[in-house]
Amino acid sequence: MALSYYEKFESGDGTSVDGTGDTLIYIVTGTAADNVGDAIVAANYALGVIPTTYNGNNLKSIERKRTTDKHWEFTAKYVAPGTDSFRPTGEKAFTFTTAGGTQHITQALSHIATYDDGGSISTDQDGAINATPTGIEGVDIDVSAFDFQITSYISAGDLDASYVTLLYQLTNTVNASTFTATVDGVSFTFNEGECRFRGAQGSKRGIGDWEITKNFSASPNVTGRTIGPISGIAKKGWEYISVYYEQTDDATNKVVVQKPKFVFVDQVYPEDNWTGLVPS
Numbered sequence: 001m002a003l004s005y006y007e008k009f010e011s012g013d014g015t016s017v018d019g020t021g022d023t024l025i026y027i028v029t030g031t032a033a034d035n036v037g038d039a040i041v042a043a044n045y046a047l048g049v050i051p052t053t054y055n056g057n058n059l060k061s062i063e064r065k066r067t068t069d070k071h072w073e074f075t076a077k078y079v080a081p082g083t084d085s086f087r088p089t090g091e092k093a094f095t096f097t098t099a100g101g102t103q104h105i106t107q108a109l110s111h112i113a114t115y116d117d118g119g120s121i122s123t124d125q126d127g128a129i130n131a132t133p134t135g136i137e138g139v140d141i142d143v144s145a146f147d148f149q150i151t152s153y154i155s156a157g158d159l160d161a162s163y164v165t166l167l168y169q170l171t172n173t174v175n176a177s178t179f180t181a182t183v184d185g186v187s188f189t190f191n192e193g194e195c196r197f198r199g200a201q202g203s204k205r206g207i208g209d210w211e212i213t214k215n216f217s218a219s220p221n222v223t224g225r226t227i228g229p230i231s232g233i234a235k236k237g238w239e240y241i242s243v244y245y246e247q248t249d250d251a252t253n254k255v256v257v258q259k260p261k262f263v264f265v266d267q268v269y270p271e272d273n274w275t276g277l278v279p280s
Contacts, residue, residue, distance in 0.1 A: 003030040003045045008073075022055050024076045031070050039064065042072040044208065050076045052088050057081065059088075089153050089209040092278070094183035096148035105129065106138035107227055107243050107260070116253075123253045126228030128245055131258040136245055146218040150183055150278055154210045164202075166276060167214070171199040174238045176271035181216075181278060193236025194221055196269060197277065214278060228260035235265045242266070 008025040028046050031038040043064060052059045057078040065073045087093055108127035113120055130137035174196050180189045195218050202212040219237035227233060227243060235241050246261035 003028060003041070005029070005046070005049050022057060022078045024050065024054060024078075026050060026074045026076070027067070028072045028074060029070055031072065039066075039072075040208070043074075046072070046074040047208075050074060054078050087151075087153050089155050091153055092183045093151040094148065094181075094186065095151070096146065098144055098146055100143045100145035102140050103143045104138050104140050106136040106245075121253060123250050123255060123257060125257045126259045128228075128243075128258045128260065131245070133247075133256065136243075136258060148181075148188075148216050148218070149213050150181055150216070151211060151213045152278065153205070154212055156204070156208055156210060159202075159210045159212070163276075167200045167212075170197050170272055170274065170277055172269060173197055173272040173274075174236075174269045176273050179274055188218075190218055190237075191221055193238060193271065194218055196238050197274065227263050230260055230263050233263055233265070236267075238269050240266045240268045 005026050005028045008027060011025040012022065026046060026049065028042045031042050043062075046062065046064075050059070050062060054076075055078070057080055060077050060079045063075040063077075065075075067073050106129055108129055111124045111127045114123050115121065125131050128136050129139050174193055175190060177192055178189060179195050180187055182188075195216055198215040198217055200212055200214045202210055205211050221234075221236050223234045224231075225233040225235070233241070242264045243260050244262040244264065245258040247256050248259045249255075250257050
């Protein structure tokens, strides 16, 4: 028996004048009796006939209930655009945070002043923080960060072992070329070395497709930075910068201070080509 459907009389009831909270109810008939696979057959058919938008609102969820051995009732609920709406297969979603975290630093952006028991004096350590005769202890500070997630809704047929392997292989790599992420009409472009892929997680949704969330962190490239007497420093966003300090005699104040002698810039994350990382 071929599958067919009809819309119930009470379909279209809502909870507000503007249509927010509208509900559509469809009956799907024609599945085989007592077949364990009927639920999937009926659900796939319902997805093809239930509209993703209704009365200006977006589909949020679909509930399924078996009413007889060959009849299924599907209740589709709709919400206003911009709320927690259902994302159809093939679309992407974007979330982000700039909350950041903490970072241990040994070097100040600039030295403000030095004081002794007689007041302000000229001695400084070129921004070395918490310097001691044996080393630089530094300090933990709060830093901003741009962490974002791109969620793709991929049909079951488009998710295979090769794509999962790609996600695994690219985890904790940095973009080797310009990377542009475009979601919901908003584009973010990162220069080579500014964006790090932190991995992904995925699960199958109730409608049969896959929800894959990719996690990224962005850190801007830096040029022309100065640390103490050392200038012209350049580093890509996810390269690591460290400072070697040398003890220097301050003859005027008769003390030994720690001052930057060398600045090292090192690569700590591999760069890679991200082609295919975020399906279009």
